[in-house]
Amino acid sequence: MNAKTPPSGPGPQNTDTDASTSKGDRIAKVLSRAGVASRREAERMIEAGRVRVNGEQISSPALNVTPEDKITVDNTPVGAPEPPRMWLYHKPAGLVTTARDxxxxxxxxDDLPEDMPRVMTIGRLDxxxxxxxxxxxxxxxxxxLELPSTGWLRRYRARVNGRPTxxxxxxLRRGITVEGENFLPMDVTLDRQQGANAWLTIGLRxxxxxxxxxxxxxxxxxxxxxxxxxxxxxxxxxxxxxEVEELRRKIVRDQLGLELEDPTGTAVKKPTAVRRPPRRKPGGFGGAGQPGMPVQRGEDDEPPPRRGGGKAKNAPRGKAAAGRTADKPGARPGSRTGGKPAGKPGSRGPKPRR
Incomplete structure (x- = not known):
């Protein structure tokens, strides 16, 4: 089926009824899913006359197209849209979560690897x-995933100045109103007090x-x-x-309830190497200046799920785990337990043989 050609003349070129009854998807959505540009950018490209459908130049995004339609941008054919993909990204402080600032x-x-396709952020971090x-x-x-109805818990570690009780x-746990804006109840746990600062674990929806x-x-x-x-x-x-890591397609399908063109779920991309070394500050997250703050998670955070499922066998736990990795006085290089003591205090050492 060919694209529905919008009527000529002033005023809107498509009505809500036409949009709801026409088959296919809006042209801007199709261009966005194909990785050409965002919807807004695609609309601007259309208005600039850079997009053609079945050989005819279009000037309005109020147009539905189907997979049978031939779309070109700047005379370059637009390929089929990729299946939905997702990545995990560890955002450093000091970067803006926007395409242009x-x-x-x-x-x-600017920090993402150069081989990344065009991506969008799900939510923001300031x-x-x-x-x-x-x-x-x-x-x-x-x-x-950005809809409040999703109801997914978002967990944070927060360092605050003060002595919270x-x-x-x-x-915060009951729900608070700030400047006339109502905030839903938060899950707030006090982890530890460190001098003038305290660490909290916070969950919100x-x-x-x-x-x-x-x-x-x-x-x-x-x-x-x-x-x-x-x-x-x-x-x-x-x-x-x-660093950036792509999720397996099976995980994306199962967690989001999506039907993928590749239902096997076997496609996976290894973690993408960062384009430049991560920026770290002295005493940063997991550094020597933050005792008790591991890179992976805080003491009260839920442990990340293992890829293979289940629990690791013989995994060290609690103080025992810390004791196996901590450096001990007198430890041999590479030793886990620290070696044997030289003798009791005050001893003269082993007696010479006679």
Whole structure:
């Protein structure tokens, strides 16, 4: 079936009724799914006369097309859309979550590997926040996961300046109103107090602008570090700062309830090497300046799921695990247990043979 040609003349070139009854998808959506550009960028390309359908130049995005239609952009044929794909990205602090920044600041897209296809972010992390950010090549996946109705828990580790108590945190657990805006109840746990700062684990099910920072300010606390560790079933795990890892298609299909063109779920891409070394600051996340803050997760975070399922056999736990990896006085290079003591204090050593 050929594309539905919009009527000529002033005014809108398609009605809501036409859009709902016509077969196929809007041309901007098709171009977006094919990786040509975002929907808004595709609409601008159409208005600039760069897009042709079945050899005819179009000037309005109010057009539905089907797989049988031949689409070209700048006289280059547009291929079939890729199946939905998703990536995990460990966003560093100091990058803007946008394609272009009006202030000229560096964006996450400047940090992504050069071999990445055109992707969109699912939700945002503000300039000074870091941690897990989901990426996708499909606008439908993006919109689905950003809807509040999804109800996925987003977990964060927050370092706050102050001495929080249960009494201070209780309003956050009940739901708080900040500047006339109602925030849903948060799961807030006090992990530890470190001098003038404290570490909290926070879980929320909505993504309002600077929600955690604003809520903490309302109860007298200032957030000076914020790390997202999970987004629904997806975990930051051991992904290092600046690294990107693509999810298996089977995981994308199962978690999102999608029907993929490749139902085998066997296609997988190994973690993509970062284009430049990750930027780390002295005492950063997992560094020597942050005792007790591992790269993978905090003490109260849920452990990331293992790829093969189940639990690792003979895995060290708790203090025993720490004891096996900690450096001990007198340890031999590469030793786990630290070697044998030289003798009891005050001993003169072994007696010479007679």
């Amino acid at each position: 009006e202030k000229g600041r560096e964006t996450i897209f 300039l000074n926040s870091e941690g897990l950010l989901l990426l996708t090549n499909d606008g439908g996946v993006k919109r689905k 249960d009494e201070m945190l209780e309003p 909505e993504g309002r602008n600077r929600e955690i920072r604003r809520a903490m300010e309302a109860v007298g606390l200032t957030v000076n570090r914020l790390i997202r560790t999970s987004y629904g079933p997806f975990q930051l795990g051991e992904l290092k700062t600046g």
